[in-house]
Structure formats: C-alpha cells, structure tokens
Amino acid sequence: MKIELEGLSKHIPSTSNFITIDKSKCNGCNQCAIICIVNLWKVKDGVASIIDDYKTKCLECGSCAQVCEPGAINFMYPEGGTGIVYQYG
Numbered sequence: 001m002k003i004e005l006e007g008l009s010k011h012i013p014s015t016s017n018f019i020t021i022d023k024s025k026c027n028g029c030n031q032c033a034i035i036c037i038v039n040l041w042k043v044k045d046g047v048a049s050i051i052d053d054y055k056t057k058c059l060e061c062g063s064c065a066q067v068c069e070p071g072a073i074n075f076m077y078p079e080g081g082t083g084i085v086y087q088y089g
C-alpha cells in the first residue's frame, strides 16, 4: 500500500541523522521493513539498511525502532523545525 503525502505534509530535511542502525545487532528479522508504511527499509544478506534519502520521506513514527527486538535501530526525533510538518489534520 502506498500513502500519498503530497498536499498533506511537507518535509524540511533534518541536518542530523535521526535514524541510525547498529548492523552488528541486526538479525535480519525484516520487522522494520514490514512495519514501515513508506517502505524505507530493505534487508539484504540478513542485514537491514534504510534508504539514503530517508530524511525526506520518513514519517517519524518511530515504529521501526519499536519493533526492532535486538535494539539495532536508534530513532530520535529530528531537531526542532525540521523533519515532517503536517499541514492539515
């Protein structure tokens, strides 16, 4: 399923990395890829990675970090004034 965000939100890309992954902890379970509604994660050869330009597409829901049982994903909200901005609703 694809969510069309245009018109509902805008992104002001964060200048800092607000999602990081410790690949040494990743067990390749694929839960991050399953939970991410905008499909930013890929698991290849048993290790997860997020797309390079995730800052412009991430909804900052934090779900990927929540479902990662080994704690391989670190999520922090972008610093104030950056990230996703919801224009309606």
Ligand code: SF4
Binding pocket: 021, 025, 026, 027, 028, 029, 030, 031, 032, 033, 043, 047, 048, 064, 067, 068, 069, 070, 071, 072, 073
């Ligand atoms: S949820 Fe965590 S352990 Fe599972 S594939 Fe994603 S990063 Fe790796």
Ligand code: SF4
Binding pocket: 035, 036, 037, 038, 039, 040, 054, 057, 058, 059, 060, 061, 062, 063, 064, 065, 075
């Ligand atoms: S915070 Fe949400 S939208 Fe962003 S990468 Fe994680 S699951 Fe996907």
